[in-house]
Structures are given as C-alpha cells and as structure tokens.
Amino acid sequence: xxxxxxxxxxxxxxxxxxxxxxxxxxxxxxxxxxxxxxAMRLAIALLDTGVYxxxxxxxxxxRTTALAIGVHRPSDTTCRLVRALIYDNC
Numbered sequence: 454x455x456x457x458x459x460x461x462x463x464x465x466x467x468x469x470x471x472x473x474x475x476x477x478x479x480x481x482x483x484x485x486x487x488x489x490x491x492a493m494r495l496a497i498a499l500l501d502t503g504v505y506x507x508x509x510x511x512x513x514x515x516r517t518t519a520l521a522i523g524v525h526r527p528s529d530t531t532c533r534l535v536r537a538l539i540y541d542n543c
Contacts, residue, residue: 488531492538494522499539506539
C-alpha cells in the first residue's frame with residue numbers, strides 16, 4: 454500500500470488583516486496574548502512539517518521554523534508554550 458502524501462495548504466502570500474486589541478488592558482495581558490498567537494502559528498507550522506511530538510520540537514527546530522515562516526525569534530518561554538500546544542493536540 455502506498456504511503457499517503459502530506460497535504461498542506463500553501464501559506465497565504467499576504468498577511469491576514471489584523472484587528473487592534475482593545476485599549477485598557479495591562480501590558481502583561483497584551484504580551485501574553487501575542488505570545489500565544491505566535492506559539493499557535495509556530496505549532497501549526499511544525500505540525501505541517503511533520504513534527505507531531507513535543508520531544509521532537511527542540512528550541513532549535515522551533516526557531517528554524519520561525520525563521521522560515523517569517524516570525525521573530527521566539528524566546529524559551531514561547532518554545533515551551535509551542536511544545537505544550539503540540540502535546541495537547543496529540
């Protein structure tokens with residue numbers, strides 16, 4: 454039996470429109486919100502490349518993926534969050 458080919462959607466050529474966040478939140482809430490968005494983008498990109506287990510998502514692999522999709526270099530905290538998202542989706 455032939456192995457199934459990995460079918461992924463191509464990335465959009467232009468960024469999706471962003472809505473501004475509501476004013477009045479504490480700075481930590483904005484940082485947390487943006488960190489979660491970045492981690493979600495990275496987790497999706499890693500899953501698209503075939504990284505399905507958190508132990509395979511090393512900091513180096515996550516940072517290389519970030520460079521490939523045009524996201525700023527993630528911190529260690531963001532890398533841990535990416536692994537947590539991959540683990541939750543197993």
